[in-house]
Amino acid sequence: MKVKTLICNCKNQDPFRLADMNSLPFDIESELDVAYAAVHPQLCGPGGKELLEDVLRSAEDDPDTFVVVCACDEPTQRKLFRKVVQNAEVDEKQLVPVDARNTTNDGILERIRERLHELANPKKRRH
Numbered sequence: 580m581k582v583k584t585l586i587c588n589c590k591n592q593d594p595f596r597l598a599d600m601n602s603l604p605f606d607i608e609s610e611l612d613v614a615y616a617a618v619h620p621q622l623c624g625p626g627g628k629e630l631l632e633d634v635l636r637s638a639e640d641d642p643d644t645f646v647v648v649c650a651c652d653e654p655t656q657r658k659l660f661r662k663v664v665q666n667a668e669v670d671e672k673q674l675v676p677v678d679a680r681n682t683t684n685d686g687i688l689e690r691i692r693e694r695l696h697e698l699a700n701p702k703k704r705r706h
């Protein structure tokens with residue numbers, strides 16, 4: 580299983596104020612088994628969607644590669660990124676939304692850890 584992580588800062592909006600977006604990628608790369616972590620200021624903007632599509636496309640022929648997106652809540656991400664997933668021609672399960680709102684770096688790490696645990700234990704995966 581390979582995991583790439585993108586973090587959205589939602590234009591520095593209030594729900595993301597508790598996290599330190601400068602140190603978060605390093606924290607994720609140090610603490611978790613991921614290929615990399617990178618921050619974008621607005622993943623649902625045109626540039627952010629293009630970036631996400633590029634990263635998802637890199638997983639096109641590898642169903643065991645997942646792109647964790649730390650941003651708004653899961654239903655919103657599914658809605659915002661539906662077309663991006665379609666364009667990248669990946670299984671929608673390869674996009675792994677993590678709600679990064681209203682918590683610290685440690686809280687975000689814990690939420691990612693939970694999702695990685697679910698991915699590594701497919702029987703416990705969400706549907």
Ligand code: SF4
Binds near residue numbers: 589590
């Ligand atoms: S993807 Fe979600 S968290 Fe990121 S800018 Fe858009 S609404 Fe905000």
